[in-house]
Amino acid sequence: MRDERINRVRVRTPEGVVFTFPLAGPVTRCIAWVLDSIAVATATSVVSFVLVWFALVSFDFTLAALTVLFFVISTGYTMAFEYFWRGQTPGKRVMRLRVVDAAGMALTPGQVVVRNLVRVVDELPVLYLVGGIAMMVSRRAQRLGDLAAGTIVVRHRPVFEPDLEALIHGKYNSLREAPHLAARLRQRVPPVLAAAAVDALVRREQLDPDARVALFGELAQALRGLVSFPPEIVAELPDEVFVRNVVEIVHTRPATAGMRGSTAR
Amino acid sequence: MILDLHHFVQEGRPLWDELDALLLRLETGGKRACLDLEEAKRLHYLYQRASADLARVMTFAAEPEIRAHLESLVGRAYGEVHRHRRTDDRWAVWRWFVAGFPGAFRRRLGSFWMAVVATIAGAAFGAGAVLFDPEAKPVLLPFDHLLGNPADRVAEEERDGGSDGAMHATFSASLMTHNIRVAILTLALGITWGFGTLVIIFYNGVILGAVVADYIAAGQTTFLVGWLLPHGSVEIPAFLIAGQAGLVLGGALIGRGDRAPMVERLRSAGPDLATLIGGVAVLLVWAGIVESFLSQYHEPVLPYAAKITFGAVQLTLLAAFLILSGRRGTLLTARRGGAGA
Structure with a gap:
């Protein structure tokens, strides 16, 4: 495993598959910490509310129980959740964060304990100043507890909902008039260029009009150079429509069964 | 080649x-979330399918959303399939x-002796400071009840035998939580x-040495031993073990004489750190109970001989526990390992 960029960690599995973890930044981690602090405060309030009635029986034992329970909740909250919830606390779950081993594996109990005990140093002198500085300096955004335990905090993306169909389907595609050229186009478009074209289509409504025209102009220029379609098919096509048609060609299977063999599947 | 994304998603999505x-289910079910054999096989199959899909999407499509989703899935599954966790x-x-706990203590004995030496050095400094410079006492001992003349305190304690109707349970809980916090800080500062x-x-040693020297110089040795030994025989070793854990952490960071990378050194030290501090917490809970419910009682309520005997027996048992407990299991494992090799 090695650092790919400052905000991602790359893992190569024994199966030879490479994947990257996006590292959690200080802001999301801070919000998760605030949410967890609220949860701890709520839990201690509930415990106090319940136990305070026992003071009528024994004030001494009630106060002792409160002292111990406050300590257990404040110290054990993160440890218990990170152990039983595979590296997540309620705050981290809301923010889609997870603590994992720096090699991508699940946490061991020892790692959970160590990263949470060293937290007392990260909190020094106030508001995680030491931990925050350590995160800024560390290449993997690790606070001291993470460094000691060999852990990182990663972000999980929300579940993917492809919207490609809404973008490109159901519209007439003049490039399909020349199926042999369309097939050649599928062979020649580099994946990175295809991905950029999809990105541009997905985000086109967010672009300024001038930027939109310029972007699709550049993309169309790059794509037009790959395969020469007859002028009668492409001459009248605006750049954005051309790009959309190319995306449909390269990302979807042709309607005729005979073309299926040409896909990468 | 470009992947047929629609078909790819349609086929892969289920x-x-x-x-x-x-x-x-595994992430939210806690310890109850166990898979049976068929489910474990299915998890492995699904992980391999998702890995293969990720490899394909990275090779043929570079489609960022699908790639990110599959990376997230494969990353989570990878953590479940490949883990350091041995057994529960x-x-x-x-x-x-x-x-x-005793096994971890014995494995890291060098750090323990280092903690003992630092404590003795601190104690010698504290004792010397109090004996040779009485004005140092208020600086070294930030506790009101220790600042006066030891003979006056002993006389006061023995008037009511220590049973002054204090809130022992609350005192005990405060001692436990405070001591465990200090132990955690001692471990955590190993990161420096x-x-x-x-x-x-060293500072703990300074306080201990100053108190001991002060009471011995005032001729109150019996009271001192009767007061400190019942809980100190557990509390002081517990702090030494917390120091041991902190030094293990510091040693893993420094890595002197160890060619393994720092990450590996910390990974191998981690389980022992957790075990040591867990054991320390247990010892400090016991010490808190003893200190509140036993150490605070003095003659005539509780004879010093009984308190000292209790403390001495406890210290002997603790030493035997740390030296001997679990040793047979370790030897058996080592023999099996040797036979296997």
């Missing part, structure tokens, strides 16, 4: 969703305490390459 649901037996509480840990251990 399997990805099934993997997601299985992972979610290690965390069976009883076995952990009687075998894991052990320097912060050494400072805390």
Whole structure:
């Protein structure tokens, strides 16, 4: 495993598959910490509310129980959740964060304990100043507890909902008039260029009009150079429509069964 | 070649969703979320399918959303399939305490002796400071009840035998939580390459040495031993073990004489750190109970001879526990390992 960029960690599995973890930044981690602090405060309030009635029986034992329970909740909250919830606390779950081993594996109990005990140093002198500085300096955004335990905090993306169909389907595609050229186009478009074209289509409504025209102009220029379609098919096509048609060609299977063999599947 | 994304998603989606649901069950179910053999096989299959899909999407499509989703799934599944966790037996509480804790203590004995030396050095400094410079006492001892003349305090304590109707349970809970916090800080400061840990251990030694010298010089040795030994025989070793844990952490960071990378050194030290501090917490809970419910009682309520005997027996048992407990299991494991090799 090695650092790919400052905000991602790359893992190569024994199966030879490479994947990257996006590292959690200080802001999301801070919000998760605030949410967890609220949860701890709520839990201690509930415990106090319940136990305070026992003071009528024994004030001494009630106060002792409160002292111990406050300590257990404040110290054990993160440890218990990170152990039983595979590296997540309620705050981290809301923010889609997870603590994992720096090699991508699940946490061991020892790692959970160590990263949470060293937290007392990260909190020094106030508001995680030491931990925050350590995160800024560390290449993997690790606070001291993470460094000691060999852990990182990663972000999980929300579940993917492809919207490609809404973008490109159901519209007439003049490039399909020349199926042999369309097939050649599928062979020649580099994946990175295809991905950029999809990105541009997905985000086109967010672009300024001038930027939109310029972007699709550049993309169309790059794509037009790959395969020469007859002028009668492409001459009248605006750049954005051309790009959309190319995306449909390269990302979807042709309607005729005979073309299926040409896909990468 | 470019992937037919629609077909790819259509075909892969049910399997990805099934993997997601299985992972979610494992992630939220805690210890109860165990898979039977068929489910474990299915998890492995789904992980391999998602890995293969990720490889394909990275090779043929570079489609960022699908790639990110599959990376997330494969990352989560990878953590479940490949893990450092050995078995949950290690965390069976009883076995952990009687075998894991003393075993970790013995494995890291060098750090323990270093903590002992730092404490003795601190104690010598504290004792010397109090004996040779009485004005140092208020600086070294930040506790009101220790600042006066020891003979006056002993006379006052023995007037009511210590049973002054104090809130023993609350006092005990405060002692436990405070001491465990200090122990945690002692371990955590190991992150400063052990320097912060050494400072805390040395300072603890300074206080201990100053108190001991002060009471001995005032001719109150019996009271002192009767007062300190019942809880100190557990509390002081517990702080030494917390120091040991901090020095283990510092040693793993420094890595002197160890060619393994720092990450590996910390990874191998981690379980022992957790075990040591867990054992320390148990010892400090016991020490808190003894200090509040036993140490605070003095003659004539409780004879000093009984308190001293209790403390001495406790110290002997603790030493025997740390030296001997779990040793047989370790030897058996070593023999099996040797036979296997």
